[in-house]
Amino acid sequence: MKRSTDSVGAVSHSVIPLALAVGVVRNKTYEAGHAAGEGSEGELNMLAAFIAATVTIYEYVADGSAALRALARHELDGGLFRQAGRELRFIDGRPAKHELAVNATDVACVVSLLKDPDHAARIRSGFVRKRAQEIKAQSRQLIEQAGELRRAAAHSRAEWIAMQPDPCGAGPRARAG
Numbered sequence: 766m767k768r769s770t771d772s773v774g775a776v777s778h779s780v781i782p783l784a785l786a787v788g789v790v791r792n793k794t795y796e797a798g799h800a801a802g803e804g805s806e807g808e809l810n811m812l813a814a815f816i817a818a819t820v821t822i823y824e825y826v827a828d829g830s831a832a833l834r835a836l837a838r839h840e841l842d843g844g845l846f847r848q849a850g851r852e853l854r855f856i857d858g859r860p861a862k863h864e865l866a867v868n869a870t871d872v873a874c875v876v877s878l879l880k881d882p883d884h885a886a887r888i889r890s891g892f893v894r895k896r897a898q899e900i901k902a903q904s905r906q907l908i909e910q911a912g913e914l915r916r917a918a919a920h921s922r923a924e925w926i927a928m929q930p931d932p933c934g935a936g937p938r939a940r941a942g
Contacts, residue, residue, distance in 0.1 A: 780823055780867060781872065782851075782864075783817075783851075783866055784850045784851040784865075786816060786866075786867045787816065787850040788809070790876055790879065791812055794879045806847075806849055810845075810847060810848075810849065810850060814846055820874060820875060821835050821867070821868065821871065822835075822865055822867060823835055823865070823866045826864060827864055833866070836865075843856060843859075844862070851863065870896070873892075877892075
């Protein structure tokens with residue numbers, strides 16, 4: 766999966782596959798000399814579950830034909846991670862999920878939480894504040910874009926009206942202004 770800046774809701778995301786995030790978290794948190802992702806499959810699956818319990822998980826379509834979709838907590842309930850976070854299986858018969866991703870900034874949050882669990886509230890608060898600032902900045906940008914679209918639509922409408930025949934049959938209407 767390539768890095769993406771697709772919008773989900775009102776948030777721009779740079780996401781990485783969950784399995785890669787699991788390896789990065791393990792590498793940055795435990796035994797720094799080991800390769801990313803090295804460890805027992807059970808350990809990596811537990812890290813995937815911790816990540817899913819801590820931050821938002823997104824589902825994506827591998828070919829990029831659809832936008833990212835944030836998964837609600839209830840959509841993850843009853844799931845068991847397998848293959849070092851590459852698969853989420855459900856015991857209740859729901860189809861397994863394979864295309865899962867996390868925000869790259871959230872990976873840094875998870876690493877910080879695991880390295881310093883005594884300050885989890887402060888760490889989480891800092892990352893939530895950072896995300897709120899990103900959302901606020903994007904909101905400003907979207908408001909600006911909406912204004913530009915409204916102006917363009919008003920201009921197009923005025924041009925269209927000007928090209929319409931005069932109801933009295935005198936040809937196209939004269940432009941006002």
